[in-house]
Amino acid sequence: MTSEVERFFSEQSPLATEVASFRPRAQQRDMAMxxxxxxxxxxxLVAEAGTGTGKxxxxxxxALLAGGKVVISTGTKNLQDQxxxxxxxxxxxxxxxxxSVALLKGRSNYxxxxxxxxxxxxGLFKTREDVKHLAKIVNYAKVSQSGDxxxxxxxxxxxxxxxxxxxxxxxxxxxxxxxxxECFVLKARKEAMEADVIVVNHHLFFADxxxxxxxxxxxxxxxxxxxFDEAHQxxxxxxxxxxxxxxxxxxxxxxQD
Numbered sequence: 001m002t003s004e005v006e007r008f009f010s011e012q013s014p015l016a017t018e019v020a021s022f023r024p025r026a027q028q029r030d031m032a033m034x035x036x037x038x039x040x041x042x043x044x045l046v047a048e049a050g051t052g053t054g055k056x057x058x059x060x061x062x063a064l065l066a067g068g069k070v071v072i073s074t075g076t077k078n079l080q081d082q083x084x085x086x087x088x089x090x091x092x093x094x095x096x097x098x099x100s101v102a103l104l105k106g107r108s109n110y111x112x113x114x115x116x117x118x119x120x121x122x123g124l125f126k127t128r129e130d131v132k133h134l135a136k137i138v139n140y141a142k143v144s145q146s147g148d149x150x151x152x153x154x155x156x157x158x159x160x161x162x163x164x165x166x167x168x169x170x171x172x173x174x175x176x177x178x179x180x181x182e183c184f185v186l187k188a189r190k191e192a193m194e195a196d197v198i199v200v201n202h203h204l205f206f207a208d209x210x211x212x213x214x215x216x217x218x219x220x221x222x223x224x225x226x227x228f229d230e231a232h233q234x235x236x237x238x239x240x241x242x243x244x245x246x247x248x249x250x251x252x253x254x255x256q257d
Contacts (some may be wrong), residue, residue, distance in 0.1 A: 002033055002036050004065055005032050005033060005036045005061055005062050005065060006024070006029060006032075006033060007022055007177055008032075008061050008065075008094075008095070009025070009029035009032055009058075009061070010024055010029075011024055011224065014094045014096075015057065015061075015094045017094065017233070018088075018090050018091075018093055018094040018117065019090060025053065025054060027050070027053045028054040028055075028057065028058050029058075031049055031053065031055060031058040031059075032057075032058040032059070032133060033060045033062075034047060035047070035058060035059050035227075036062035036066070038223075039062055039063065039225050040066070040191065040207070046231070050131060055229075056083065056087050057091060058228070059072075059227050059229075060091040061091060061095065062090065062161075063197070063225055063227060064092060064095055064097045064099055064197070065097070066198075066224070066225065067224075068196075068223070068224030069195075069196060069198075069221060069223035069224050069226060070197045070198070070223060070224065070226075070227065071197075071198050071200060071205070071220060071225070071226045071227070072197065072198070072199050072226075072227050072229065073200050073202050073227070073229065074199070074201050074206075074229045075122070075201070075202055075229065075230030075233040076201065076230075077150065077201055078198070079201075079229065080105070081103075081150055083199050083229070084199045086138070088101050088199065089101075092246055097208070099196040099197055100194070100195045100196050100197070101145075101195055101196065101198075101199065102192045102194070102197070102198050103148070103188070103199050104188050104189065104191075104192040104198055104200050104219070105148065105188070105200070105204060106203065106204050106207065107167055107169065107172070108166050108167070108168065109149055109150065109166070110141075110147045110148060110166060110167075110184040110185045110188065111137060111140070111144070111149065111165055111166060111184055112148070112172075112179075112185075113141065113179035113183070114167070114173060114177050114178065115164065115165050115166065115167055115171075115183075116137065116141055116165045118164075119161075119164040119165050119181075126160075130159075131158060132160040133155045133159050133196065134161055134164075134165070136155050136163055137152065137155060137161065138151045140155075145220075146184060146187075146188065147184025147185075147187075147188075148184075149162060160232040167185070173186075186195070186242045189219060192219075192220065192221070193221045198220060198223075202230075202234060203232055203237060203240075204220075204240075205220070206238055206241045207241065209217065209241070
């Protein structure tokens with residue numbers, strides 16, 4: 001596989017036909033070769049690449065060529081969307097790789113049909129803007145294939161209305177939900193389980209680890225390769241799920257014992 005990876009970062013690279021700005025770069029090729037070797041040997045690789053190296057292509061090419069299931073975790077949802085909507089399709093087309101890809105986020109990122117209906121029937125909104133946003137979300141839910149709120153640019157992801165039309169782990173009705181068959185969350189999770197490449201973010205990845213530790217059904221499938229983009233954010237994200245915090249007052253009380 002390493003020779004094939006090297007070819008894709010040469011002057012004759014198929015990437016040149018997909019990316020007008022593509023130019024062979026030694027650092028990008030070296031990183032791609034290191035990633036390919038790590039995947040081949042089932043090894044752990046920590047790689048740091050400077051701005052302009054083209055690190056995304058450097059890990060996507062060997063990951064797609066290697067085959068097997070791949071989980072790619074990003075530091076932010078914006079990067080997650082860019083990877084899924086732009087970079088992955090571009091590399092897949094250049095490689096002519098017959099791989100299926102899926103995007104998976106936390107449940108709060110998807111419209112919930114049940115809570116959307118509740119919001120419509122209750123009509124308890126504080127502002128006219130909430131009412132306008134609700135109407136747009138209702139129309140979006142009818143035509144969207146994913147229900148991902150990032151796909152509705154007319155309603156900011158920070159808009160208060162979203163908390164009324166999405167579900168949480170606590171208020172989800174599960175299989176008892178009358179809208180169970182149309183659930184966007186279940187659809188996204190099913191697609192992720194079946195895909196060759198799954199794009200997630202660090203928060204969702206560690207949520208999956210936590211659920212596995214608790215004996216709850218996992219969100220992600222078993223995989224051959226895991227790639228963390230912006231891995232320097234991992235300690236902070238992991239501490240949110242597995243760390244303990246102490247306030248100043250708690251430390252003061254402890255010192256008095």
